Amino acid sequence: MSKLRQTIFDKSGGYCWYCGCMLGKGWHADHFYPVVRVGGKMLYPELDSLDNKVPSCPQCNMMKSSMNIESFRSTVHQFVESLNLYTTQYKFAKKYNLVKETGINVRFWFEENEKHVKPEHDLLKISERAIIMEWKKDKEERDYYYLNFDDFICTLRRVGNNWIAIAMGFSWEELGRIEIQFGRLEKEKAADWAIKIQEGINSTNQIS
Numbered sequence: 001m002s003k004l005r006q007t008i009f010d011k012s013g014g015y016c017w018y019c020g021c022m023l024g025k026g027w028h029a030d031h032f033y034p035v036v037r038v039g040g041k042m043l044y045p046e047l048d049s050l051d052n053k054v055p056s057c058p059q060c061n062m063m064k065s066s067m068n069i070e071s072f073r074s075t076v077h078q079f080v081e082s083l084n085l086y087t088t089q090y091k092f093a094k095k096y097n098l099v100k101e102t103g104i105n106v107r108f109w110f111e112e113n114e115k116h117v118k119p120e121h122d123l124l125k126i127s128e129r130a131i132i133m134e135w136k137k138d139k140e141e142r143d144y145y146y147l148n149f150d151d152f153i154c155t156l157r158r159v160g161n162n163w164i165a166i167a168m169g170f171s172w173e174e175l176g177r178i179e180i181q182f183g184r185l186e187k188e189k190a191a192d193w194a195i196k197i198q199e200g201i202n203s204t205n206q207i208s
């Protein structure tokens with residue numbers, strides 16, 4: 001096993017991060033926070049890091065695919081519902097008490113064993129402050145948000161598949177703009193960018 005794979009393997013001591021089965025030879029290194037690919041290009045290359053890789057059995061890895069952990073949880077959870085709706089053999093097995101449903105919530109191995117992956121915003125290098133900032137939604141327009149800072153306002157607007165953030169001073173002069181690819185955490189990325197603009201403004205103010 002390569003040194004890198006060994007490090008990933010050791011995170012769980014050889015168990016699947018999700019279902020907890022013992023890993024066989026062909027185990028997969030899963031991206032805990034999915035790296036979304038758009039046209040072959042990784043949306044969040046920062047997430048293709050050792051910190052974000054966990055050992056998984058091939059089945060869990062393929063089922064999880066590009067889902068985040070909560071979508072994966074609800075997907076697994078609703079399998080029982082699907083069996084009851086669509087599978088005659090399962091319904092018969094239940095009728096004859098061959099299977100019993102527990103009704104328990106889906107708990108993953110890493111939760112049961114208190115293992116953690118760093119928070120996603122840490123891996124993406126988005127500041128904590130950017131995570132908690134709340135964008136106000138424009139009443140008139142869909143997908144149009146803004147953030148108020150002391151010295152300027154930052155707007156965020158959806159244009160096609162992307163988001164455009166524009167920072168404007170109070171006399172409507174543009175201080176900067178950034179295009180953010182559609183994915184998860186667009187607002188957080190935009191807020192992080194706006195905070196950096198603010199820090200820039202503040203440091204300029206300090207010089208003058």
Ligand SMILES: [Zn+2]
Nearest residue numbers: 016019057060
């Ligand atoms: Zn598994």
